[in-house]
Amino acid sequence: xxxxxxxxxxxxxxxxxxxxxxxxxxxxxxxxxxxxxxxxxxxxxxxxxxxxxxxxxxxxxxxxxxxxxxxxxxxxxxxxxxxxxxxxxxxxxxxxxxxxxxxxxxxxxxxxxxxxxxxxxxxxxxxxxxxxxxxxxxxxxxxxxxxxxxxxxxxxxxxxxxxxxxxxxxxxxxxxxxxxxxxxxxxxxxxxxxxxxxxxxxxxxxxxxxxxxxxxxxxxxxxxxxxxxxxxxxxxxxxxxxxxxxxx
Amino acid sequence: xxxxxxxxxxxxxxxxxxxxxxxxxxxxxxxxxxxxxxxxxxxxxxxxxxxxxxxxxxxxxxxxxxxxxxxxxxxxxxxxxxxxxxxxxxxxxxxxxxxxxxxxxxxxxxxxxxxxxxxxxxxxxxxxxxxxxxxxxxxxxxxxxxxxxxxxxxxxxxxxxxxxxxxxxxxxxxxxxxxxxxxxxxxxxxxxxxxxxxxxxxxxxxxxxxxxxxxxxxxxxxxxxxxxxxxxxxxxxxxxxxxxxxxx
Numbered sequence: 099x100x101x102x103x104x105x106x107x108x109x110x111x112x113x114x115x116x117x118x119x120x121x122x123x124x125x126x127x128x129x130x131x132x133x134x135x136x137x138x139x140x141x142x143x144x145x146x147x148x149x150x151x152x153x154x155x156x157x158x159x160x161x162x163x164x165x166x167x168x169x170x171x172x173x174x175x176x177x178x179x180x181x182x183x184x185x186x187x188x189x190x191x192x193x194x195x196x197x198x199x200x201x202x203x204x205x206x207x208x209x210x211x212x213x214x215x216x217x218x219x220x221x222x223x224x225x226x227x228x229x230x231x232x233x234x235x236x237x238x239x240x241x242x243x244x245x246x247x248x249x250x251x252x253x254x255x256x257x258x259x260x261x262x263x264x265x266x267x268x269x270x271x272x273x274x275x276x277x278x279x280x281x282x283x284x285x286x287x288x289x290x291x292x293x294x295x296x297x298x299x300x301x302x303x304x305x306x307x308x309x310x311x312x313x314x315x316x317x318x319x320x321x322x323x324x325x326x327x328x329x330x331x332x333x334x335x336x337x338x339x340x341x342x343x344x345x346x
Numbered sequence: 347x348x349x350x351x352x353x354x355x356x357x358x359x360x361x362x363x364x365x366x367x368x369x370x371x372x373x374x375x376x377x378x379x380x381x382x383x384x385x386x387x388x389x390x391x392x393x394x395x396x397x398x399x400x401x402x403x404x405x406x407x408x409x410x411x412x413x414x415x416x417x418x419x420x421x422x423x424x425x426x427x428x429x430x431x432x433x434x435x436x437x438x439x440x441x442x443x444x445x446x447x448x449x450x451x452x453x454x455x456x457x458x459x460x461x462x463x464x465x466x467x468x469x470x471x472x473x474x475x476x477x478x479x480x481x482x483x484x485x486x487x488x489x490x491x492x493x494x495x496x497x498x499x500x501x502x503x504x505x506x507x508x509x510x511x512x513x514x515x516x517x518x519x520x521x522x523x524x525x526x527x528x529x530x531x532x533x534x535x536x537x538x539x540x541x542x543x544x545x546x547x548x549x550x551x552x553x554x555x556x557x558x559x560x561x562x563x564x565x566x567x568x569x570x571x572x573x574x575x576x577x578x579x580x581x582x583x584x585x586x587x588x589x590x591x592x593x594x
Contacts, residue, residue: 110457113543122466128535128561146464147464187588189592209362249366282591283590283591285589286589288435288588290539292412294408296359296365308539308556311369328370328373338537339533340435340534341532341533342435342532342534344438345528346436346437
């Protein structure tokens with residue numbers, strides 16, 4: 099038995115050890131394990147992980163590059179203020195609903211109006227090929243910092259009514275339910291995509307930043323699809339959390 | 347009503363239009379909408395999206411940069427052979443189980459053995475602070491191309507038994523069930539993270555590539571946590587898919 103992370107007779111690379119340490123620390127940060135927001139000192143981490151000081155330093159460098167931690171003179175290594183917020187995969191919720199404990203969501207409406215979309219959009223919304231839809235594009239900020247860029251395609255009758263509502267402060271889900279009654283299910287896909295230069299600039303994130311790209315088709319309780327969204331979350335600001343079961 | 351994607355009196359930037367077109371096309375590619383694997387010609391896309399040729403070209407450039415499409419002389423723009431595979435969020439499944447229709451998963455064992463982990467690991471596995479665990483690190487390839495890099499921490503008794511099994515060809519989930527009986531639930535978190543240089547090299551992906559980082563704690567059916575994993579999926583090779591419901 100090795101007493102450390104250093105398996106494989108010392109042949110294990112420093113970079114492999116650093117990744118391992120970084121992943122455990124990232125997970126602890128995400129779970130709020132460092133109550134004061136201050137990470138343990140390097141010597142302590144070296145002892146806890148049973149690895150080299152270089153591997154610990156490299157791990158901290160990786161997390162700093164991800165924007166999760168920073169070094170404060172006289173304090174040590176601290177979790178950055180913006181941090182990551184959790185978004186549940188348990189239930190279909192809008193961002194404002196999900197994050198009300200974490201602060202205020204304010205949306206900047208970048209575009210809105212009736213458009214003629216491609217068949218790829220009308221077919222998902224089960225509309226005739228030549229049907230218009232309402233398009234809505236919002237940059238969503240949590241406590242003033244960009245969290246996501248959302249492109250939304252809405253069934254036209256619902257969409258027209260929705261454009262008269264308070265799109266700056268309200269979730270689309272809340273507005274749909276007010277106008278049309280309860281939502282049912284949503285199918286979603288989740289991908290990791292490097293932001294293109296313009297999207298990164300809009301999100302105020304570094305060039306090429308990793309984004310969580312969520313495509314989500316939401317149905318009313320009666321099964322009608324009404325809301326197709328393409329959501330780009332800044333990877334450094336959000337974690338999706340859920341539970342899976344082995345048997346259905 | 348605008349007849350195009352060009353809202354906001356022409357003030358809408360070409361980059362915004364390109365992102366919009368790229369997101370719809372990415373989604374169509376993911377859903378296998380282009381049966382032959384060949385995308386429509388540029389003129390057709392310009393007409394369908396009601397936007398400019400420049401916006402369509404920029405959108406195709408974005409998808410090419412993501413590794414989703416390529417230009418074949420004499421054929422046109424085609425979906426790349428590796429493509430993205432779907433991994434369900436509906437049920438707890440191993441990669442081999444999930445992807446058996448898409449090809450063969452072969453694992454390269456990069457490290458394995460008994461280690462003394464930090465308390466952050468033992469506490470998640472509900473083990474005494476000084477308990478050893480079995481660590482297993484595998485690079486998982488689908489049809490020969492890296493798909494994920496998995497770091498696995500296992501309850502020691504289970505882990506020791508598991509190390510004698512065929513880790514090259516089998517899912518850990520399948521092995522656990524063979525050794526210990528049925529699995530129950532798993533809690534997971536999903537993040538988008540830019541790969542550090544070494545992880546990108548191991549995954550044979552470009553520097554800084556966006557990865558889906560999944561942290562997953564899996565329990566036996568009796569509730570005991572036995573398997574903590576940190577999984578890095580190449581963002582250009584995998585999509586998570588699921589369904590959420592508004593009411594629980």
